[in-house]
Amino acid sequence: MDRHQEISDESLRSRSRxxxxxxxxxxxxPTVEHPEQIPWHADAISCEWLTHHLASGIEGAAVEHMVVGDGDNGSSVRRRLDLTWNAEGVAAALPVHLFAKVTPSYLTRISSGVAARAEGRVLRKITPQLGVEAPKCLCSGYDRKSGRTVHLFEDLTETSGATFCDFETSINRDQANEIVDTLATLHGSFMQQDEVLAGFPVYERFFDAGARNGIHEAHEKAMTQAQSVIPAxxxxxxEEFWPAMVAARNDHANGPRTLIHSDVHLGNWYITRDGHMGLADWACVCTGTWARDFAYALSTTLHIDDRRNWEMDLIERYLRRLATDHGITVGFDDxxxxxxxxxxxxxxxxxxxxxxxxxxxxxxxEAMSMEMIARISTAIDDHAALDAFK
Incomplete structure (x- = not known):
């Protein structure tokens, strides 16, 4: 994990391609011309391509018109799609409001493109079976040669009345319980299920890729820039932070593995019209220790005072769910x-x-980043987390 390690010839060829x-x-x-092609951007999606992937088995159904709307840009690019179906499509109640998640640029393809296969597998095959609230993925594709990826989701704001959380969202106690229950269901269902886990990347792979690409230096820079919100x-x-991060990385190989979302910060949760919690953006899904998701979720989703007041009860709730629902026993102190x-x-x-x-x-x-750093660093200070590595 030497951050000065040179890039391999194979990796260089892949990145160049x-x-x-x-x-x-x-x-x-380019616009996609064949159903098996992966669109490089939402603007490249055609009505014919949508018809093939969304109306398979519905005789005569076809998308007649599509409008690409707004969205957001980050490690991937998301755009709203509004579809107009012909009479057969309307009669079959085929989806009208969608979101397309794509990777149009080199940076988006490098940062999240490779993980797209795992995200598609989870959202199409695993979360529906678990019964947890998560986006419904209607179509998923990845092209290794170009790095293009695409996911089509139902628009949660239409289907679930979802409101996505941001740094100003307050999570109440019932919602905090649902967050814990969702994680317990995910982790408990796949703890040491090696046959299933073998199809997903390990957490260490993500950590090591980041270490090779400068996250240590980025972390150090941010510690200075965010010092106003980090406990003195x-x-x-x-100087103890990076060695502790490497040691925490190694914990994933030393304990029982399960399937983890791995990016369970507040912004990836949403609240349905009924007030229930849903978990979106599974792009970082991998195998590792359950404690990563739990620590990450509690330290980012809750206001600092709420976390301090609720976290011990929430740990006990999580452990009870593991034991009662999945027969997995973990001691509280451990x-x-x-x-x-x-x-x-x-x-x-x-x-x-x-x-x-x-x-x-x-x-x-920046405001979201500063708030998350403030919450997590305060939790580190509250729990004397650096001392846990002595």
Missing amino acids: IAAHALWDAMVR ALQSRR ALHQVRRQLMTALLMWTPTLCPAPGFPDMQP
Whole structure:
């Protein structure tokens, strides 16, 4: 994990190929002509392509018109699609409001393109079986040669009345319980299920890729830029952070693995019209220790005072769900120790977001990054997390 390690010839060839395709796409702006092609951007999606992927088995159904609307840009690009179906499509109640998640640029393809296959598998095959609230993925595709990826989702604002959370969203106690229950269901269902887990990347792969691409330096820069929101006691121990993060990374190989979302910050949760919690953006899904998701979720989704007041009860609730629903026993003291250590990997998701390393896209507004860093670093200080590595 030497951050000065040179890029391998194979990786260089792969990146060069993807860069060439991304440049070609941006210059030519091709529209997909065949169903098996992967659109480079939402603007490249055709009515014929949508008909093939959304109306299979519905005789005569066809998309007659499509409008590409607004969305957002980050590690991937999301755009709203509004479809007009013919009479057969309307009669079959085929989806009208969608979101397309694509990777049009070199940076988006490098940062999230490779993970698209795992995200599509989870949202099409796993979350529906678990019964957790998550986006419904209607179509998913990945082209290794070009790095293009696409996911088509139902528009949650239409189907579930969803409101996506941001740094100003307040999560109440019932919603905090649902967050914990969702994680317990995910983790408990796949704990040490090696046959299923073998199809997903390991957490260490993401960490190591980031380490090779400058997240250590980005973290250090952000620790300075965000010092106004980081407890003073931690600033004097900055040299301990990176070794602790590496040690927390190694914890994933030392304990039982399960399927983890791995990016469970507040902005990836949404609230349905009925007030229930849903979990979106599974682009970082991988295998690792359950404690990463738990530490990351509690330290980012809850206001600091709420976390302090509720977290011990929430840990107990999570452990009860594991034991009652899945027959998995984890002692409270051991669980708390693991959570303390994984707070370090949670912080490493947000310091490079504030100060992206070269080659990484801007992924979040500065206000969101600062709030997440404040919450996580305060949790690190509250739990004396650095001392958990002594």
